[in-house]
Amino acid sequence: MIINPILQKDLKTKLRGWRSTILICCYVTLLAGILFLFFAGNGMLNPVSLQSFNPRMAINAYNILITFQFALLFIAVPAITAVSISSERERQTLDLMLVTATPARTIILGKIMVSIAHTMLLLVASLPVIGIVFFFGGIGIADIAKLLLFYLLTAFYVASCGVFFSTIFKRNITSIIITYIFLGLVTFGPFLGFIIYVLIKERMLGIGFNPVYRDFVKWLFPSPVFGYVSFYFGSYGGYGGYIVGIGDIQRQIEMLLAAETGIWKYMHPWIVNGLFSIISSIALIFFSTLALNPVKRKL
Amino acid sequence: MKNVMVRTENLTKRYKNTLAVDKLCMEIEEGEIFGFVGANGAGKTTTMRIIAGLLAPTSGRVFVDGIDISKKPLQVKKQIGYMPDFFGVYDDLKVTEYLHFYAAMQGIDKKRTNTLVDSLLELVRLTHKKDAYVDTLSRGMKQRLCLARSLIHDPKFLILDEPASGLDPRARVEMKEILMELATMGKTILISSHILHELSQICTSIGIIDSGKLIACGSVREISEKMSHSGKLKIKVLSDEEEAVKVLLEIPEIKAVSTASGIIDVDVAGRDDTYAEILKTLVEKGIKVVSFQPQESSLESVFMQLTEGGNGNDN
């Protein structure tokens, strides 16, 4: 198989020298630092309390780590992809790519692969830190595998958005701003819509809102946070304790999901959102290719 | 008969309110070095970008080696090497890496790339800069590197947009030598400039473009001959316009006569000598000539303009 030339060039130049190695080390140190502070803050590094180890703490630490990574994904991937095509344009190298035998689709895919590769690198580099949590127990390998898959799908989607805006907007700065605004809307907009929906429903019916799982899905499927909820504390609960915020929502959703029948029973939030990510990424790549193609085919 | 490498049919490109290329028809035969001359904004770059498949024409068609570029763009791109009028370099790549990248983009086998890059660097005389970062090269070197890049897939047909602009006289000579070398390798070259003089030395034929129209085409000698063998006159007579037209039509050197609002337009095969003869005949036939003005044709004025800039100082 031929490696995408754009990916090849990016890996060659970005991984050259010590810069990226140092960056990755910093990143892993940061993750480890977060973990350390968390454990220290909860008195878990105290030899006395170690005896009364609470596995719930490991789960919480895990939640913090994956949340941090999820947020990082939303900051880092657009930063790479939202300038991917527009910077080639600004550097005047875009034409030079377009006159080659490489089709526009391969150029777009190459740019996406570059950002996925960097995301993978960061995720894989963080595995040892997550492994510490793993060592404390409570989380299975399958959970981590599912999480990585979901993060990859999300990275793919975010990257496709970035590349798409980078293709249709001529300037880097416009593309960056529009990409972040768009992702912000997609991420938080559905929740806002959902809250408004619930409020209106309660006002109209005059009674408490009694949701079914499909109500959530209907509103929240485009938001990556909806998918991410699947992994927060996960469905491997049973450790009790007080759960507020996302964990609460997660619990509720899983309960409603359990009450579903037929194919819906298997439609976990991360699967629903993952499917949405795949489909919209394909559409975005298609439109990016169309926009990049200099000589648009007349149909 | 020679194979036609490039043919454009009524090529037209309209931007919002400018007609950049206007029903342009041209043919370039295989092995030719075709010089594309025109003033700033004449439409050279636009035409070349269309031929390179970077821009869709508003109407009209382009055939490269017999293939319609809008039908099979990727197949045509394999035949074309395009060097734009800017560099386009990555600041974090070395000279060899730069060429390797474009070799990969052209789908060239990795094993072949090393020797290919070496021979190209030799051709453009950059072997000594092999390991330098691209953005540390001088302007002339970058230009030659870009030429090497456009040659990486061994295209039959080269489109070079002002390859000599901004070069000092020595670098110009060097660039010229490289182009001659390419011509002996059998490449067909379309090269643009706004200096006629510069192209006339290396080109086998020249096309002059003005406001998007190809106003003359042929070897430099053919074009200047054509100019010295035809002219236009504007004649005004006091009265008896019809009589004057009759007299004019009897003169063999006169190809066409037309009248509009009291002025007689005359197309003449010939220049000053013939003009004098025509005036003499009119006067002898008793026609009262008020004014008698030789006209500069548009080709002529453009030609003069392009030749005047002949000694460098472009950009």
Ligand SMILES: Nc1ncnc2c1ncn2[C@@H]1O[C@H](COP(=O)(O)OP(=O)(O)OP(=O)(O)O)[C@@H](O)[C@H]1O
């Ligand atoms: N992207 C564009 N949008 C609008 N008008 C354009 C665009 N590109 C070119 N034009 C116009 O088309 C005309 C032809 O431009 P072109 O660049 O082809 O000229 P040129 O012969 O290459 O000139 P030069 O010698 O300066 O390079 C000009 O009037 C220019 O303003």
Ligand SMILES: [Mg+2]
């Ligand atoms: Mg130009």
